[in-house]
Amino acid sequence: MTDTPARLLSLLSLLQTPREWPGSELAERLDVSPRTIRRDIDRLRALGYPVEATMGAVGGYRLVAGAAMPPLLLDDEEAVAIAVGLRAGAGHAIEGVEEASVRALAKLEQVLPSRLRHRVSTLQAATIPLAQGDGAxxxxxxxTVMASAVTGTERLRFGYRSxxxxxTKRQxxxxxxxxxxxxxxxxxYDLGREDWRTFRVDRVSEPFATGARFRPRELPAGxxxxxxxxxxxxMKPSMEVDVSFLAPAPFVAARLPAHLGAPEPTGPDSCRLRTSVNDSLEWLALRLALVDCEFTAHRPERLTDYLRELGARLTRAAVPGAAS
Known part of the structure; x- marks a missing residue:
C-alpha cells in the first residue's frame, strides 16, 4: 500500500481493536516493510495516538489510553450501534443524558454515509423502546438540528405549540x-419577540437551521x-417541599429526578429533602412513593393531605369489593 494517508487509516483501524499486533503481522496485512510500519507508528504518535510498543523476539504494538481523546475510526456496525443508542437516549430524555450526548449524536449523524443513516432510521422505526420516566x-x-445550530451559531426557524x-412560527x-x-x-433569543425565551422541545416542529450566522448575545442569567x-x-407557582426518608441519602438520590435536588444525610440510614419545585402535586406524590422506602412529608400541608387520600385509595384498591 503506497498511499501513506490511506495506509495510516488502515493501520489505525487495526490498532483500535483490543489486541496487540506483532509488527510483522501489521507489515504483512498492509503489504509494506517492518521499517515502514515503525515510521507509520511514529506518525500516529505525532498525531496524538498513544501507541505502545512491546519488546521481545517478535515485538508488538497496541493502542493504549492516553491523556486526550484522539479521533476514532468506526466500522459500519459500530457506527450504527452508537447512533441508535444515542438516538434512543436523547429521544426519550432519559435522566443523565445531557447536551454533550446530543452534540455527539449531531456530529456522528453529520458524517454518517447515507446508507448508514438509512439503516439507523430503519432500525429505530422498526423497534419500540420500553419508555421510562415521565417526559414526552x-x-x-x-x-440534532438544534444542537448543530447552537454549536454553529446559526439562526433557527421552527413551528411551536404553546x-x-x-x-406559531418562531425564528x-x-x-x-x-x-x-x-x-x-x-x-x-426570540427575534420576533425581541426577548429571551425558553421552548419545550417536544412542542417544536420542523426545526430548520437557516444558515444565517449571528453573534451570541449575553444571557441575562449568565x-x-x-x-x-x-x-x-x-410560569408556575413553586411549592416548598420538606420530606424525611428512612434510607441513606445515596439510595434516595439515585431514585429521585435530578431536578429535585440532593437530600441531606441526617444519619447513616436517614436523610431529608428540602427543595422548591414547580411540578404538579400528583406527580410529586408518585415520585416520592417510587423511592421505595419509608418517608414522612412535613410540608406543604396539601402534599400530606394528598398522600393521605392516595394511601386510602390504594388501600381500598387492594381489598376486593372495597371500592364497590
Missing amino acids: TIDPRTL GDGTE VEPYRLVSTGRRWYLVA DAAKFLRRSMSR
Missing part, C-alpha cells in the same frame, strides 16, 4: 439545550440552567 418523547432529529395549543438565535431529566428545553429555572418559576 422527542424526535432525535429535532435535537401550552394552550396556539401554533430564534439558539443559545443552549437544557435537559431536566424529564424534558428538553431550548434557551434562545447560565442557561439558571435562566430556565427562573423562567419555569414564573
Whole structure:
C-alpha cells in the first residue's frame, strides 16, 4: 500500500481493536516493510495516538489510553450501534443524558454515509423502546438540528405549540439545550419577540437551521440552567417541599429526578429533602412513593393531605369489593 494517508487509516483501524499486533503481522496485512510500519507508528504518535510498543523476539504494538481523546475510526456496525443508542437516549430524555450526548449524536449523524443513516432510521422505526420516566418523547432529529445550530451559531426557524395549543412560527438565535431529566428545553433569543425565551422541545416542529450566522448575545442569567429555572418559576407557582426518608441519602438520590435536588444525610440510614419545585402535586406524590422506602412529608400541608387520600385509595384498591 503506497498511499501513506490511506495506509495510516488502515493501520489505525487495526490498532483500535483490543489486541496487540506483532509488527510483522501489521507489515504483512498492509503489504509494506517492518521499517515502514515503525515510521507509520511514529506518525500516529505525532498525531496524538498513544501507541505502545512491546519488546521481545517478535515485538508488538497496541493502542493504549492516553491523556486526550484522539479521533476514532468506526466500522459500519459500530457506527450504527452508537447512533441508535444515542438516538434512543436523547429521544426519550432519559435522566443523565445531557447536551454533550446530543452534540455527539449531531456530529456522528453529520458524517454518517447515507446508507448508514438509512439503516439507523430503519432500525429505530422498526423497534419500540420500553419508555421510562415521565417526559414526552422527542424526535432525535429535532435535537440534532438544534444542537448543530447552537454549536454553529446559526439562526433557527421552527413551528411551536404553546401550552394552550396556539401554533406559531418562531425564528430564534439558539443559545443552549437544557435537559431536566424529564424534558428538553431550548434557551434562545426570540427575534420576533425581541426577548429571551425558553421552548419545550417536544412542542417544536420542523426545526430548520437557516444558515444565517449571528453573534451570541449575553444571557441575562449568565447560565442557561439558571435562566430556565427562573423562567419555569414564573410560569408556575413553586411549592416548598420538606420530606424525611428512612434510607441513606445515596439510595434516595439515585431514585429521585435530578431536578429535585440532593437530600441531606441526617444519619447513616436517614436523610431529608428540602427543595422548591414547580411540578404538579400528583406527580410529586408518585415520585416520592417510587423511592421505595419509608418517608414522612412535613410540608406543604396539601402534599400530606394528598398522600393521605392516595394511601386510602390504594388501600381500598387492594381489598376486593372495597371500592364497590
